[in-house]
Every structure is written in C-alpha cells, then in structure tokens.
Amino acid sequence: MKPLMKTGALSALLLLCAGVALAGPGDVGQVAKQPINMTAIAMFLVFVLFTLGITYWAAKRTSSTSDFYTAGGGITGFQNGLAIAGDYMSAATLLGLSSMVFLRGFDGFVYTISFFIGWPVILFLLAERMRNLGRFTFADIASYRLHQGSIRTFAAFGSLTVVCFYLIVQMVGAGQLIKLLFGLDYPIAVVVVGVLMVVYVTFGGMIATTWVQIIKAVLLLSGGLLMLGLAMSHFGFSIETLASSAVDAHKDGAAIMHPGSLLADPVTAVSLSLGLVFGTAALPHIMMRFFTVPNAKEARKSVFVASGFIGLFFIVVCLLGLAAIVIVGKDPQFFENGDIGGKLLGGNNMPVMHLAKAVGGDLFLGFLSAVAFATILAVVSGLALAGASSIAHDIYARVIKKGQASEAEEMRVSKIASIGLGVVAVILGIMFEKQNVAFLVGLTFGIAASANFPVLVLSIYWKGLTTRGALIGGIVGLVSAVTFVVLSKAVWVVVLGFEHAVFPYEQPALFSMPLAFFFTWLFSVTDKSARAAVDVSGFRDQNVRAQTGIGAAAASAH
Amino acid sequence: MSNEIYRRVEADPAYQQLVQRRGRLALLLSVTTLVAYYAFMAVVAFAPTALSPTIFEGGTLTIGAPIGAALILGSWLLTGWYVRKANTEFDQLTHAIAERAK
Numbered sequence: 209m210k211p212l213m214k215t216g217a218l219s220a221l222l223l224l225c226a227g228v229a230l231a232g233p234g235d236v237g238q239v240a241k242q243p244i245n246m247t248a249i250a251m252f253l254v255f256v257l258f259t260l261g262i263t264y265w266a267a268k269r270t271s272s273t274s275d276f277y278t279a280g281g282g283i284t285g286f287q288n289g290l291a292i293a294g295d296y297m298s299a300a301t302l303l304g305l306s307s308m309v310f311l312r313g314f315d316g317f318v319y320t321i322s323f324f325i326g327w328p329v330i331l332f333l334l335a336e337r338m339r340n341l342g343r344f345t346f347a348d349i350a351s352y353r354l355h356q357g358s359i360r361t362f363a364a365f366g367s368l369t370v371v372c373f374y375l376i377v378q379m380v381g382a383g384q385l386i387k388l389l390f391g392l393d394y395p396i397a398v399v400v401v402g403v404l405m406v407v408y409v410t411f412g413g414m415i416a417t418t419w420v421q422i423i424k425a426v427l428l429l430s431g432g433l434l435m436l437g438l439a440m441s442h443f444g445f446s447i448e449t450l451a452s453s454a455v456d457a458h459k460d461g462a463a464i465m466h467p468g469s470l471l472a473d474p475v476t477a478v479s480l481s482l483g484l485v486f487g488t489a490a491l492p493h494i495m496m497r498f499f500t501v502p503n504a505k506e507a508r509k510s511v512f513v514a515s516g517f518i519g520l521f522f523i524v525v526c527l528l529g530l531a532a533i534v535i536v537g538k539d540p541q542f543f544e545n546g547d548i549g550g551k552l553l554g555g556n557n558m559p560v561m562h563l564a565k566a567v568g569g570d571l572f573l574g575f576l577s578a579v580a581f582a583t584i585l586a587v588v589s590g591l592a593l594a595g596a597s598s599i600a601h602d603i604y605a606r607v608i609k610k611g612q613a614s615e616a617e618e619m620r621v622s623k624i625a626s627i628g629l630g631v632v633a634v635i636l637g638i639m640f641e642k643q644n645v646a647f648l649v650g651l652t653f654g655i656a657a658s659a660n661f662p663v664l665v666l667s668i669y670w671k672g673l674t675t676r677g678a679l680i681g682g683i684v685g686l687v688s689a690v691t692f693v694v695l696s697k698a699v700w701v702v703v704l705g706f707e708h709a710v711f712p713y714e715q716p717a718l719f720s721m722p723l724a725f726f727f728t729w730l731f732s733v734t735d736k737s738a739r740a741a742v743d744v745s746g747f748r749d750q751n752v753r754a755q756t757g758i759g760a761a762a763a764s765a766h
Numbered sequence: 767m768s769n770e771i772y773r774r775v776e777a778d779p780a781y782q783q784l785v786q787r788r789g790r791l792a793l794l795l796s797v798t799t800l801v802a803y804y805a806f807m808a809v810v811a812f813a814p815t816a817l818s819p820t821i822f823e824g825g826t827l828t829i830g831a832p833i834g835a836a837l838i839l840g841s842w843l844l845t846g847w848y849v850r851k852a853n854t855e856f857d858q859l860t861h862a863i864a865e866r867a868k
Contacts, residue, residue, distance in 0.1 A: 314817075314828070314830055314831075317830075317831070318807075318810055318834065321803070321806070321834050321837050321838060322803075322807075324837075324841070325800075325803045325841060328795070328796075328799045328841040328842070328844055328845045329796050329799055331845050331848060331849070332793075332845075332848060333792060333796055336852070447827065448822065448826060448827055451825075451831075452825070455826050462826070465818075465820075465826060465827065465830070465831075466815070466817065466828060466830065467810040467811075467814035467817060467830065474812075477807065477811060478807075504852075505852075505857055508848070508849045508852055508853060509849060509853065511845060511849075512842075512845050512846055512849045515841075515842050516842055519838045519842050522838065523835060523838065748772070748776070749769060752772040752775050752776060752781075755781070755784065755785055755860075756775060756784075756863060757860065758772070758775065758864050758867065759771075
C-alpha cells in the first residue's frame with residue numbers, strides 16, 4: 209500500500225508541475241460531471257468578454273513580427289514579472305499543492321519549496337544573458353554562433369515537442385477540470401479552450417497573451433489572499449491555533465507536522481527537483497517571456513517580481529491546505545455519502561474548492577472556478593504563441609527562407625501556425641481524453657531539461673561547444689529522456705500493460721541530463737572540423753554581447 | 767554590430783572588472799541557494815526527526831515550518847540583492863563601457 213501511495217502522490221506532483229490538477233493516474237477520465245454551475249459560468253463569461261476586449265485593443269498594436277512574438281519588447285519588468293508568476297501559479301498549483309498539504313501535511317510544503325527554488329537560480333545564471341542574446345526564441349540563442357540551419361531546426365523541433373506534449377496535458381486537464389467545476393461536457397470544454405486560445409494568440413499576439421496572464425495572476429493572487437483571510441478568521445488569525453486544530457482534525461494527527469515518507473526515495477526526489485529546476489528554465493513559453501522586456505535590467509526585475517509573487521502565493525496555498533484539513537475535513541457535505549474521511553466529492557484535488565464554498569459560499573466558489581478556467585486559458589495561450597514563433601520565425605523565416613522572408617509573410621505564417629496549433633491541440637485533447645497523460649508530464653520536463661537546457665546553457669557558457677557536439681548531445685538528451693519515460697512505470701506498466709517497469713524511477717532528468725552533457729562535451733572536444741573552428745571563434749563576440757547587451761535588439765514603446 | 771566594438775569592450779579594464787565581479791556574485795548566490803535547498807532536502811530525506819522539535823514548549827508548529835518558509839523568503843531576498851547590485855552598480859559599469867566603446 210505504501211509504495212502505491214507514494215507513486216500516486218508523485219504522479220500527482222508530476223501532473224501539477226505541468227499545470228494540471230488531477231490527483232493521479234487513476235483519476236483521469238473518472239471525474240464525475242457536476243451539475244451546471246451558473247455562477248461560475250457567468251463569472252467566466254465576464255472574464256472572457258474583458259479579455260476579448262483587451263485582445264481587440266492589442267490587435268491594433270500588433271503590426272510587426274516583433275509586436276507579435278514579444279510585444280515589441282515593450283513590457284515593463286513589473287508587468288512581465290506578474291505574467292511569469294501567472295505562468296507558474298496555475299490552477300494546478302492552487303489545487304494540487306493545497307491538496308498535497310491537505311492529504312500529507314508537511315510533505316506538501318517540502319514540494320512547494322522545490323517548485324520555488326529554481327527561480328532564483330534562473331535569475332543569477334540565465335535571465336539577463338538570455339535577454340541579451342535572444343530576440344524571439346530559444347533557438348536564437350542556441351544558434352547565435354553555431355550553424356544556423358541545423359541548430360535552429362533542432363532547437364525549434366525541441367521547443368515544438370515540448371509545446372505539443374504540454375498542450376495535450378493542459379487540454380486534458382482543462383477538459384476534466386471544467387467538466388468538474390462548470391458541469392460542461394468534456395469535448396465542449398476542450399473546444400472552448402482551443403477557440404479562445406487561437407483568438408487571443410492570432411489577433412492579440414504577445415500583448416494580449418501577456419495581459420491575459422497578468423489579469424489572471426492578479427485574480428488568482430487576490431482570490432487566494434481573500435480566502436486565506438476568511439479561513440484564518442476561523443482560527444483567530446493564529447497559525448499555531450490553525451496547526452493544532454489541523455493536527456486534531458487529521459487522521460495522521462501530529463505526523464502531519466513532520467516530514468513523512470514521501471521523500472524516502474531520494475533518487476526520485478533529486479531527479480524530480482532537477483527536472484523541475486532546469487526543465488522550467490528551458491520551457492519555450494517561459495524563455496520567451498524574457499524577450500518581452502526592453503533590456504537586461506527589466507529582465508532581472510521581472511524575475512524578482514515573479515519570484516516574490518510566486519513565493520507569496522505558494523505560502524498562501526500551503527496555509528489554505530492546512531485550513532482545509534480542519535474546515536473541509538470535518539464537514540460531511542464535502543464527502544461522498546456524507547462519510548467523513550471517505551472519498552472527497554470531485555476527487556482529491558478539490559479541498560481548496562470546497563474550502564472556498566465553506567468560507568465564501570457559492571458565489572466565492574463560482575469566482576474561484578472561473579479563475580481556474582482563466583488560468584488554463586492563459587497558459588495554453590503562452591504555449592501556442594511559443595509554438596507559433598518556432599514554426600514561423602525559426603523554421604519558416606530562418607531555415608526555409610534563410611532570413612529572406614518579408615515581415616508580412618512571416619506574420620501570415622505565424623497566424624496560420626497558431627490556428628494550426630489550436631486545431632491540433634483540440635484534436636489531441638479529445639483523442640487523449642481517456643488516456644493516462646501522467647507520462648507526458650515526465651516527458652515534457654525531461655525533454656526540456658535534457659534536450660533544450662544543456663544546449664542552452666552550454667551555448668551561453670562554454671566556449672568549446674560546437675555544432676556537432678550540440679546536435680549529438682541534444683539528440684542524446686531527447687532520445688534518452690523519451691526512452692527512460694517509456695521504460696518507466698507510467699508508460700511501461702500503466703499504458704503498455706507490462707508487469708514490471710524496466711526503469712525504476714518516474715523522472716528521467718537525473719540520468720538523461722548528465723548523458724546529454726557528456727555527449728555534448730565529447731563530440732565537441734573531438735570536433736576538428738572547419739565548422740568547429742567557426743563555432744569556437746564566435747564565442748568571443750557572443751560573450752561580450754551576453755555580458756553587456758551591446759548589439760541586442762532595442763525595444764519599442766507601447 | 768561590428769567586431770571592433772566588441773574588441774574595444776574586451777580591452778576595457780572596466781569590462782574585465784564587470785565580468786569578474788558579477789560572475790563571482792552570481793556564482794556565490796546560486797551556490798548559496800542550491801546548497802541551502804539541497805541541505806534542507808537531505809535533512810528531510812535522511813534525518814527527518816531533526817525538524818521535529820516544536821517552536822513553543824507544548825505547541826504544535828515544528829521548526830520545519832519556519833525553516834521551510836525561510837528558504838523561500840531567503841532565496842527571494844537574495845534575488846532582490848542581486849537585482850539591486852546588478853541594476854545599479856553593474857549597469858552603471860556596463861553603460862560606461864558601452865559609451866567608451868562607441
């Protein structure tokens with residue numbers, strides 16, 4: 209029973225780190241449809257109308273490719289920080305982390321910290337260099353001094369793979385969540401998400417996507433704080449009172465205040481945290497955010513603002529989980545058949561939603577449901593935009609047209625690409641409805657951390673990197689991450705039906721990342737080609753630009 | 767951007783100083799953050815009882831809670847420190863270097 213619970217909890221984590229709120233593999237496809245929730249739908253419609261208004265406004269300001277991909281670099285550090293926080297404070301972190309605390313107490317808090325800790329490191333080592341070197345995409349950085357055609361194609365392919373897998377996870381999660389919160393049918397929910405995403409991205413580009421993200425971040429943060437205030441009033445605003453009531457109410461008693469068994473497997477824990485820290489840094493839609501600010505100064509400021517809001521939100525979420533132990537865990541109306549300690553209505557991810565109802569009534573529950581839906585919309589929009597820029601900017605304009613495409617042509621391709629991605633996302637979302645998508649999350653972060661991240665960081669920091677080394681190392685990272693995930697329990701046993709997993713861990717990063725780094729190194733230092741000499745000699749200029757930003761694209765004001 | 771500007775920048779002693787000082791600070795802060803985090807995780811994994819004493823005599827909250835919160839708050843404050851240094855001191859240096867290289 210114990211190992212089973214552990215993997216269940218870990219897959220919950222994998223899911224929530226990808227932005228999906230499902231308790232575990234077993235829950236996918238088994239969420240009961242709820243009665244139609246009119247308050248939630250009405251509030252969501254208000255959000256949609258408002259954001260469509262913003263899209264209309266943004267469309268008038270989106271005339272160049274630079275506007276489309278990066279809002280012309282005219283977003284301020286504070287705005288971008290809120291938008292990054294919006295990307296990270298997903299419906300899943302709200303539901304998933306709070307439910308972790310609700311079920312397991314202190315262990316949930318430990319995971320929350322793991323989700324946070326990558327941000328400072330991204331700031332110290334990557335943010336400003338990425339801003340100084342890139343223009344629109346991650347491929348811009350990777351191919352700065354390496355061979356344009358091959359490295360750009362590889363980087364674009366890596367980005368698109370991550371975007372597509374992540375979109376599937378988001379679409380499936382969105383469908384399930386909406387079915388649960390709004391009482392809408394799964395296919396309707398997926399189509400609504402797909403259509404709105406395409407409208408935001410195609411017409412409003414990065415300006416609309418950024419503002420959707422900002423509005424959602426503010427709503428989520430203020431909703432969370434308000435709920436915390438309402439909940440804490442039950443405990444006289446004392447955390448000690450809250451903690452002791454939680455210990456009294458929880459079936460594990462005082463154990464919820466100590467680290468439990470979740471981290472009994474350190475290999476999985478380390479692998480998970482590596483994937484989270486470095487995978488996050490290499491997600492295309494997160495990297496893209498650094499190009500929306502005018503300079504390195506604003507890029508740094510945005511990480512400071514983002515990590516402040518993320519940290520605050522995470523602590524709020526943990527306290528909400530703790531409060532739910534007392535307020536939700538003792539109230540029969542939230543359990544199936546009124547059986548306290550039995551199955552929670554709507555599944556294990558619902559504690560914070562039930563808490564909303566308990567402290568704020570149906571109106572507040574409706575508000576929070578609408579915010580959760582808005583959150584998914586914002587994340588998929590960012591993904592679609594990142595995918596569209598890989599197709600239009602990297603593959604079409606740079607590789608196929610070799611930089612000769614006109615602005616208008618590139619814009620047209622990027623819009624066609626976002627519509628195409630929307631259609632693909634809806635089709636895949638419907639195809640995968642009954643599938644277990646847990647493995648896709650491991651895959652997404654595994655590929656980001658093992659294929660994209662080594663190429664990104666070595667191209668910025670290591671002079672000796674050559675085109676051959678980057679290509680081979682990147683492909684090794686990609687293939688090994690995919691292989692490890694396929695051989696792990698999530699695919700080998702759950703999807704393919706074999707009895708025992710060949711690869712005993714759920715997260716590939718601890719193994720596939722070193723492999724990628726090693727092969728990149730090996731095939732770079734042994735590379736004596738003429739191209740290698742060009743690659744290495746290009747580092748000098750690149751480094752001056754990375755350090756100073758001299759020559760980096762200037763911004764336009766909006 | 768012509769190579770000559772980059773050569774002039776490289777030759778500027780202030781540039782060397784910038785690269786060295788900023789690089790050292792970034793490395794120091796990253797290592798601090800990661801060491802603190804992985805030390806915490808190691809205690810959680812291998813010596814969980816070390817976090818069990820309660821804050822108040824006879825209370826419920828364990829010292830693990832404020833230590834965890836301090837990790838989040840502390841690493842955020844480090845980002846604040848870095849941003850402040852970089853946006854004032856380092857950016858002034860960078861700006862002067864760019865002006866001289868023009």
